[in-house]
Amino acid sequence: MVNESPAHNSSTLAISPMIANRTRDVMGAGSPLQNQPLFPSPLAATPLKHQQPPQKSPSMFNGDATLGSPTTLNANSTTLNIGNGHTQSNLSAAEKLRLWRHDALMQHHYKTAEYIGDKVLSLTDDPNDAFWLAQVHYNNGNYYRARQLLSYKNLDTTSVSCRYLTVICLMKLDKWDEALDVVGETNPFKNENQNLKNLDGGIKLEASLCYLRGQIYSNQNNLEKAKDCYKEAVLVDVKCYEAFDELVRNDMLSPVEEWELLSQLDFSDVDENAELVKLLYTSRLNKYLNKDKFHEADVILREDYNLKDNTDVLLCQADLLYVQCKFQKCLELCEKILEKDELNFQTLPTYLACLHELGGKNKLFLLTHKLAEHYPKSPMTWLAIGIYYLSIGRIGESRKFFSKASMLDPNCGQSWIGFAHTFAAEGEHEQAIAAYSTASRFFPGTHLPNLFLGMQYLQMGNLTLAGEYLMSSYSICSVDPLLLNEIGVIYFHKGELTNAENYFKQALLASQNLESDSKAWISVHANLGHVYRRLNLYAKALSCFEKVLKLSNNDSNIYSAIGLIYLKWGYIGKAIENLHYALSINSNDPVASDLLRRALDENNDSSGNDFFQHTKDIFAANQATLDYKKQQHQQQQQQQRKNVNNTPLSSKIRNLSDNVLDMNNLDQRAKDLINGDDSSDEGDNILEDDDDAMELSD
Template structure:
């Protein structure tokens, strides 16, 4: 007769236990009951060892294989036996760095039938034979009643998406073991183990039981009773539980609580990359806030040997508008010291920096290389797609890539974002909104799709709807300054200058290094007639643009705004220099030619001003502001001609001196002819007279500019904004 499994099972356990975390003092009474109920499976010394456990991985897929050779034997011909993943570790050690427990028990003890079935269950689970794993795991649990076996059976049900069954195993009260004579009431696995609570909460999330899942992992933290320790034994369960709490809070629209939970998860274990991605990739923190938080994480305390490596990998993923030198040093060290020059995250860091500097061609070269090596590197794909939108002649490639992504990943938000971006590139705003909307329905926190959705309204001139879309994006991306910036720009378009200033200042509080925000504040100052402040804002914007190594041509509008600010201050030379700088960066800037015409007109160079206006109209025919400016210049020169005596070139001085007398005599002859005293002139003479009369009788106010042909040929031209806002 076989001995009872609860007493005959040898302690050959290679996988750490989910019951290894410190017990919360609030559940001490339930733990005492559990100890009594399981006294047939674990000893008091074992329980004390569990209390000392702090930092072990939940599941090891490669347990150790102790030898079957007797102690002192040199036999090596027998096959090794595989350890079985169990919940309780066999020793009271804190755990080694690899996350495995050392085999401290007698390795010469014979294997029982339970050991072999546990071995079968483990092999079946690691080889994805889940039905076999459930079959043998169920038999082991029936024979032993061991909570370890219950936990791993629940894991198998979870992996096969049988969440309700896994939850029932973890939360159902378990009766006392056969070997126990205690009369204590049954206890649940979730009352005693954080790993079991974490797994049960994962099941509840999949089943849509959000409130129950939040109660299972705690609403505001695990409390002071959980001490993670300082060792490096894998991802800590406390960090995983905090991350799951953050996901639940996000689903329940509690962004601040979610942010707090993700920060707790990273603080408990810096290796919890999911929480880092939610905080940084999800734009939950401002630029300086995320920099200060990441640099203050306890890297050395938790990963002493790998602290610098982990810190640099996180550093290169932060926002690129500040601390660019530190990020460049981190990228260089990761390339030289760790051989990660071709790593997609390191390459993405440089591509993101170029994208923020508006150097789209260089960015596209790097993103193309990343996509070639890693076709579905998620952080890179939005940059790659947006660069294809900005670079001319790549629209066909954007179409092909979007088609391929939808075919391969139809449930991915980025795929439908790519389709919407192709329509957006063709200025088909309504069609693009349909696909951007589908993208944000799949992933409500996908920032690029929200911004593009709002841009489609802005380009159509639907300012109110654009503001609503930007506001929604701000709720989903509280750490991003871009929605606030774009809301401010929309209010500027509506001439709501005070509201625009409020939003722009709020955007500047989140990100002080963005030159575009400073440029828009300068435009607000122009509207408020604060010209000296406007000059300072535009100069600061250009300085920030140089600091981030941005493309100079991207900031021609800021030079144009600066020129208008100088013009308002009557500093004509500085204004002229700024407008000339605009033409150096963009030779086809109609607004710059018009602005130069204004400066020349103010200087008194009317002929030069008229030439500049004509150059502007050659680029933007029919522009109403430039046409009005040209008419003013023509009126001015006509007035000067009528009030000033000009010499006619080619005439002798004597004739020129008597010209006025001759013209007066001619007028008298014409009047005499009108009364019948003069004979009608010949046909050729009549033509000359009529032309002279027309010239003489034309008043300055009668000069007209026929714009019918210009308007017919020119189509719709952009109106030059005299404040520089349109530039």
């Protein structure tokens, strides 16, 4: 069993080339976490005497950024000032060689660092020097040599720091099982000084080891254990941001679990920065819950901490805009970030999704070429190429690039979702279901894969499985308007109109709470109108359809539904008028044509031949307008055929697509409309005309 080092709550800041000369009053005499060398060093026996602190001067380096050894190099002097007033003239020959090795490492002169480090180790035979030479090998990409050197005199079993470096080397060598043996399957320090504060300000090695353990389990597809290790890492030390990022970025926690974890974190380790770090972590959490807390954190970060132009703060604002379906504003904010950092990989997934939603094909084309030029081996490059090909309708090529991105980075949720969308776009339901199922297993904290699975089963007419997956998605996130709308569609198909009405109302309320773009949820108003129509609540139904027309007045199905309501209500003239509007938008709409024929027959029975003459006059007076609208609509259809249906390519939200009528499949479309569509994407067009026609004929 690996020996438990008493310094497991310390960080690597305790390791310094000049550690032998650090005085005991740095951390306070007798402190259990006082910085000390990895191993007893012969140089520690003769501490340097104190001198007066040097005056500040223009310097190349002010402080050892990596090792916590404060140094000041005076540009006008050959004297190197070391912390606590020590100067280079006080150092021994071995200590000067250590500084040479360390400065070469910081300046990426790896051959120099390796050459001098090897000589220092031969001169001193000090385990600390062996550790630093292993660090040189690691930074130079010589992972096997670093691993072998750490095995020298069993350093990886006698020091937590050496054990940590050993595990990283084994992971780089893809020796995951051996790495797990070294780090251990569980945290050996779990109940030992858990809440002991790390006084040196660095990251506790215990937390870092938990993070590495999580990465190993993740590579082995043991995602549940990986999640537990990441949670343990950030609970041990809130400064272990890597673990927190893995949990949030890879959707390993549900929105509720993310907020619960935040409430459990101890921010006292970061002292006066506690509020800042907590606000930054808050801004990273899921945007579906506690929107008010996010806004509060965002305001404080921008105004009190002057982070209004910080890229991470701006990105969190962009993520919220994307959830709200405010794609244009989100795109503008992403472009503001990319002006400062042209290829910011944290921003690119949201930016790419916005470009796809808004049809920015030219920008996608230019971005993909730039990524391919500078990052040809990055999964983000192939994700961007896949999105571009999906946007121009080349589904086969798109699928190939999404697949490549997911192989390069199995944790890239956008790649898995995009890969599944390519099958859904071609109507390959079985393959789409398999891909969405994989995404659901890899990213258990997001509700989107289960939502898309429910949509696929709904299109296949399997209401039972569709309901199960949608309710599973609902258990993860119960405030997504799209999800609530889909559940309402399920109940509509089942004939449970009261439940359908309830979920459609919840969807509208959720969209209001999110301050979502009203145009994104036209379908919810339309679906609620159809529910009221089926319940014979004609006034409420007309109110819903009027809200739809205020936002979009080019849907022939809405006018057909209004015409049907007026027809059943007995207002034949208004029914004929709205059905004329429907036919002016789509002259080949079979539903509108059938309803208009019924309305004319109904009016003929009550008004005689004068009505037909009046109707002919109306048609003659408006023929020019009808022809113009028909021509305009056909041009729009031709443009839409060139594009695939909009589907979201980030793991955040899916926008409802408009119903596009294929002129080459009118007969099939008429049959579908009469029998009732099962497609959740076309839930706003469900009319159930067969039942209504029977009622009218009776």
